[in-house]
Amino acid sequence: MGAESRLEALHLTLPPAPQPIATYLTAVRQGNLLYVSGHGPLKADGTLILGRLGDDLDIAAGHAAAKQVGLAILATVRKHLGTLDKVKRLIKVLGMVNSTADFHDHPKVINGFSDLMVEVFGEPGKGARSAVGMVALPGNIAVEIEAIFEVED
Secondary structure, three states: OOHHHHHHHOOOOOOOOOOOOOOOOOEEEEOOEEEEEEEOOEOOOOOEOEOOEOOOEOHHHHHHHHHHHHHHHHHHHHHHHOOHHHEEEEEEEEEEEEEOOOOOOHHHHHHHHHHHHHHHHOHHHOOEEEEEEEOOOHHHEOEEEEEEEEEOO
């Protein structure tokens, strides 16, 4: 079963692919690699999940925000490739969590993204990963994630 079929079977809806909010591209393909810029937790209605982990958001809310970032990234990947079925594997993820200095569960938050990638792509959805805390993220978004995918034609 391909990624598009899995997405449908999971009853997941992708938000509209985000547009750049500054001078950059949302994704760049170089050879068989697709580099996806940092994305926030964009919902289908165009709003973002805001807040700081350890302050006004708990781990479950952060996990949900990271999953929502994953849906936004999948929307960008589909826009650039035409279909998610061209993704061969997830290579690398950088997950950034808007958190207080005493919050230490960043990996649990970014698992929201990682779990979604495995659900959609299977074992090839599991890549190398970093999960770090940030004192602030643009617009007070809860999570920002960037990713690198291996793709094929």
